[in-house]
Amino acid sequence: GESVGLHLPTLSVQEGDNSIINCAYSNSASDYFIWYKQESGKGPQFIIDIRSNMDKRQGQRVTVLLNKTVKHLSLQIAATQPGDSAVYFCAENTLLSGSGNTPLVFGKGTRLSVIA
């Protein structure tokens, strides 16, 4: 079925290095993508989103890249800090003309551990 998945379940990076978290999606009709960060004991927190008419979007220390050709999404975190340690989820949905959005479909998540 259609799903959003992640290549790596865990990622360890040194503090100050850049992190790259990847996501593969299978629904070619998906046109909206979101990255969420979930810390222990908390709900998912919005990080950044991107629409399918873009291939790159930058936020504060984060960049999302979208490659529609290979259906790949990535989240880049610059100068990773201990506070970035969390599980990161990608999610996607599709806008249906006149019928709302399809529900968000989430990947399984990648656990990012920052080594001080």
Place this chain on the structure above:
Amino acid sequence: KAGVTQTPRYLIKTRGQQVTLSCSPISGHRSVSWYQQTPGQGLQFLFEYFSETQRNKGNFPGRFSGRQFSNSRSEMNVSTLELGDSALYLCASSFLWDSQETQYFGPGTRLLVL
């Protein structure tokens, strides 16, 4: 603005009981979605409400139900609880249901079924 709030935060029930969880969306948000999060299945969509109407429903049994009130607050109910219903139940809100916009999540209700 205050974020999405969920009550209670923690709940312990026994098999066969029923439970009601509550969600208050961000002020002005009219769409509320519910998700179940488990280690094995990840985040799975339960249902979405907008203007007191269910707009989308996930693949969960009929024991899972929900509703939305005129003030956009939402409740979900799980009847005849099973051990496998132990999970973190998350609520998310957004302004509309038919535009692609960010869904903001609450802290969740952690349900343990014994």
